[in-house]
Amino acid sequence: MKKRLIKSFIALGLVLSLGACQGDNFENKFEENSTERLEKRKLELSNELTSAVDGWKMTYFTDDSQLGGFTYLFKFVDGYNVTMISDFDPYLGYDWSGNPLVPDTSEYSIALGSTVSLLFSQGTYIHLLGDSEVLPNVKNPNGTFKFAGKGYKGDFQYLYYGFDSEGINFKSNRDKIDIKFERATAEDWSDLRLNRVMMDVVASKKTLFTIENGETMTYNFKYTKTTRYATVLSADRTMSVNENGGIGVGFTPTSIKVSPAIEFEDGSSVSELVLDGNRFVGEANGNTVIIQ
Amino acid sequence: MKSTLKIFSLACLLGTLGFASCSKEDSLGETRIDLTPERKTELDNWIDKNYLETYNMQVFYRWDQYKVDMNRYLTPPRVDRVQPTLEVVKAIWLDSYEKIAGEMFVKETAAKELVLVGSVNSNTNGTVTLGVAEQGVRISLFELNKLDTKNRSQVEQFIHTIQHEYVHILNMKWPFDEGAFLKITPGSYRADWQNASNAEANSLGFISAYSRSAPGEDFAEMVATMLQDVEKYNAMVDAIPSEFGRSKIREKEAYAVSYYKNSMGIDLYELCKIAKSQTDMVVNK
Numbered sequence: 001m002k003k004r005l006i007k008s009f010i011a012l013g014l015v016l017s018l019g020a021c022q023g024d025n026f027e028n029k030f031e032e033n034s035t036e037r038l039e040k041r042k043l044e045l046s047n048e049l050t051s052a053v054d055g056w057k058m059t060y061f062t063d064d065s066q067l068g069g070f071t072y073l074f075k076f077v078d079g080y081n082v083t084m085i086s087d088f089d090p091y092l093g094y095d096w097s098g099n100p101l102v103p104d105t106s107e108y109s110i111a112l113g114s115t116v117s118l119l120f121s122q123g124t125y126i127h128l129l130g131d132s133e134v135l136p137n138v139k140n141p142n143g144t145f146k147f148a149g150k151g152y153k154g155d156f157q158y159l160y161y162g163f164d165s166e167g168i169n170f171k172s173n174r175d176k177i178d179i180k181f182e183r184a185t186a187e188d189w190s191d192l193r194l195n196r197v198m199m200d201v202v203a204s205k206k207t208l209f210t211i212e213n214g215e216t217m218t219y220n221f222k223y224t225k226t227t228r229y230a231t232v233l234s235a236d237r238t239m240s241v242n243e244n245g246g247i248g249v250g251f252t253p254t255s256i257k258v259s260p261a262i263e264f265e266d267g268s269s270v271s272e273l274v275l276d277g278n279r280f281v282g283e284a285n286g287n288t289v290i291i292q
Numbered sequence: 293m294k295s296t297l298k299i300f301s302l303a304c305l306l307g308t309l310g311f312a313s314c315s316k317e318d319s320l321g322e323t324r325i326d327l328t329p330e331r332k333t334e335l336d337n338w339i340d341k342n343y344l345e346t347y348n349m350q351v352f353y354r355w356d357q358y359k360v361d362m363n364r365y366l367t368p369p370r371v372d373r374v375q376p377t378l379e380v381v382k383a384i385w386l387d388s389y390e391k392i393a394g395e396m397f398v399k400e401t402a403a404k405e406l407v408l409v410g411s412v413n414s415n416t417n418g419t420v421t422l423g424v425a426e427q428g429v430r431i432s433l434f435e436l437n438k439l440d441t442k443n444r445s446q447v448e449q450f451i452h453t454i455q456h457e458y459v460h461i462l463n464m465k466w467p468f469d470e471g472a473f474l475k476i477t478p479g480s481y482r483a484d485w486q487n488a489s490n491a492e493a494n495s496l497g498f499i500s501a502y503s504r505s506a507p508g509e510d511f512a513e514m515v516a517t518m519l520q521d522v523e524k525y526n527a528m529v530d531a532i533p534s535e536f537g538r539s540k541i542r543e544k545e546a547y548a549v550s551y552y553k554n555s556m557g558i559d560l561y562e563l564c565k566i567a568k569s570q571t572d573m574v575v576n577k
Binding site for chain 1: 331353364369370371415418
């Protein structure tokens with residue numbers, strides 16, 4: 001009898017507790033549900049991409065510990081098609097890859113994975129950076145190719161992290177590398193070919209100076225065309241401008257971009273050096289970097 | 293007392309459930325998911341007609357990270373490479389099997405998904421993977437961007453890959469006796485097959501260096517080489533200097549012919565003739 005009474009109360013308790021779950025008055029952390037937020041985010045990115053009359057420019061440093069930056073110009077024609085050109089010109093012998101300065105149109109999509117992302121879904125110039133057959137000609141001491149199976153380590157799916165007055169913020173899907181899309185101009189499209197001139201100019205430079213608080217440091221600067229990476233080491237090879245022992249180099253028609261940025265003790269940093277006469281010069285908060 | 297208690301308990305249960313069921317329930321309203329139909333291009337419609345509706349096979353040529361190995365640096369194909377490649381695949385692979393075994397055979401056995409990749413699939417040991425068959429339902433093909441569909445040797449190599457992967461799928465539906473097959477050339481299989489030459493493989497009774505990687509690969513390589521061009525296959529085997537090598541390859545050939553006849557009722561030699569004729573048609577088109 002006692003046992004049955006206990007069982008009855010347990011049953012009653014269970015049912016009441018289930019009934020108590022009917023409450024629907026919890027506080028939402030967001031005004032919209034997750035589906036609505038994602039759809040809104042997709043629309044936001046799509047609108048932003050197509051809003052730029054002259055499209056977007058990107059200098060993508062795929063791995064700035066050993067490779068440089070590769071500049072692409074994108075024009076998102078409509079919700080499906082994108083036209084692009086690039087200063088990355090690895091001659092492959094494919095009939096379509098010979099001159100990435102000739103605009104090529106392919107499809108893109110706003111994809112959904114871990115978050116909303118921009119996906120270049122059909123083969124075009126951007127994919128040459130992630131083609132394992134397109135290799136920098138650099139070998140390991142044992143004779144094997146250093147970047148075998150990886151190519152230039154580029155990605156073509158970018159996770160969307162919002163936009164600001166300077167452009168659209170992304171991270172690459174594979175390596176989570178920061179990527180910035182900046183609004184392009186008509187001149188950017190006509191002048192991209194001049195990046196190649198800058199490539200030749202920087203290849204002739206041998207020395208990098210940093211001038212901080214009146215003190216000058218001198219480093220040997222050795223740029224490698226195939227990787228777009230420059231080693232920056234003091235004469236005794238014990239010091240450099242960062243822990244990588246060098247910098248990745250990207251190009252504009254009038255300057256070079258470096259990554260990682262060269263940092264100073266006061267927290268300022270130089271990430272772009274403009275060609276001034278026969279030298280590249282960058283300044284930040286009174287500190288100077290010169291490559292000549 | 294017993295029955296009073298039971299009635300009391302039951303009443304409590306029903307009463308509580310009754311209250312719960314009376315709670316207010318809002319209308320679900322319209323879906324918040326974007327249900328706009330997927331945009332179809334002319335190419336998509338062509339694929340639907342020639343692959344999806346004909347063979348219940350989906351073709352993925354737009355990039356989908358969940359269809360490929362993200363540990364590899366792979367890329368989608370250029371769109372202008374897709375239809376020419378699929379025409380070759382249909383004519384030499386699907387149409388050949390359909391001609392000899394009927395439409396239903398192909399519908400029932402062909403992969404349900406065909407994933408097209410533009411770039412090379414490089415391995416860390418310096419070799420490249422030309423194709424992959426996964427779970428018996430998906431075949432992935434690589435290097436589309438490099439394929440010239442008018443170049444006979446390139447087309448043959450490409451079709452060799454797909455025939456090879458298809459044999460793996462057939463082997464899953466009709467398993468072959470790997471133990472018996474292994475006994476034809478026991479002791480000559482090796483994981484580092486890439487470090488030995490084709491000539492050495494031939495002399496040991498293997499049709500290619502890759503055949504030595506495993507009995508399943510050996511079997512698939514045998515059939516794929518025959519289907520690639522049976523006349524070239526015969527000429528190549530006849531030219532092998534080693535009598536031992538020649539006889540072992542012919543023994544494997546007989547095993548494959550028997551497998552096709554007994555498992556599927558297909559005359560492999562006849563299938564080879566059809567595949568060759570289809571290849572001639574494609575490259576001379």
